[in-house]
Amino acid sequence: MMSSYYILLLLLQVAPSFSQLPSNTSHICPLTYYGDSPLPPFPASQWLTILTACLAPLVVHIAAGVPRPTIIGSKEEAQEKPPWSDLLPHFNPVSILWRYYAIADRRLRSRDWGKEEMAATNALFWDGSHWDGSEAIMIRSRSFPSHLADSSHVDLVSVSTLKTITMVIQGAYFAYIISAQDDVADVSSFFAPLAIIGLFRLQSALWLSDEAVYLFFGSWEAPVTTTPFGTRISEALHSTRSWRGVVFRSWWIVSALGLVAFDLYNCVGDWKTWTSPDRCLFASALVQRVFYTVFTLGILGIHSFYVLRGRSCTTIIPCIHSRWYKVYTYLMIALAVVGIAIGCVETRLGWFDTVCQPLGQN
16 A cells, blocks of 8 residues: 555665665655754744644634534533533534534434534534434434524624634645645645645535523433434434435535545546656655555545444544544544654755755755
8 A cells, every 4th residue: 555655665774774765766865964154043933823724724614614513411521521521522623624514414414404404413412421413413403402503504704604714724725735836845734735624614604503502411311302413313304315315415425535545646646757767755644644645545545434334423533432543533643743753854954955856845
């Protein structure tokens, strides 16, 4: 697999003997400064600018895509906030994209979309031990909200609209930057592709709101009416096997496949270019490629698995409690930290003035 090949090259890069190879045999630019004089001090203000530009897409993506948890249960239970290990997987971009898809799907399948449905669909319900974004909790929660939005869609003048506008501007900006350059080997652009992927928010932007505030549920397991929840759900939503559900799930899988195809296309293009003896790839760019390959393959694999298994009726990714998904989230964090750290080293070494010509530069 292409990502495994990238990881192997990265391991070879850190081997002491690898940096001693002639430059025309190395596909990864060695972390060595070839200047004739010591580097001048790097201003702290410049570091602040670089790191701000680097982290801005990630911060916006998380701030716009992860709402605050809604804790349900008695007042005593409501004091127990979810531990960080259970909260952290929500910050995984795979979880955020799942939420965007699921909210758009629920709106499309809704028979009578109202303020109550929008509030419950956007909430991250925590009962003290588990997250719940199911259709059943949407029905249960109708009698409990203490404050709802003014309409069944996001207002034009609202925080949610501001978040969407920010993500659109940011995504369009980085799309232009990446399209104008064959290769972006700069630590400040590590999360640039994430800003572009964040444009998937647009499919559910009209119904993304966290304005609702819920009361303490108390004995929330008790049914509100004697009508079975299965019947009430079918009365509120079209089936996932209806034409609405089938069409949207087709888009869901095809769009995820498109992300993987585009990522692998870039990987194959890099592999073909590496045959040139006077070109090399920045180590930070290599980690970035591994990061987004793991990310896009995760989107395709995880999303497709649950969509095809008929477990896509929840607005919270079904594997949110799984240990393997938490490990996957930690892996994503580790790759990001390593990529940024190497990028900072390359920046400090004056890498863009070295003798090794980066991949994609003439």
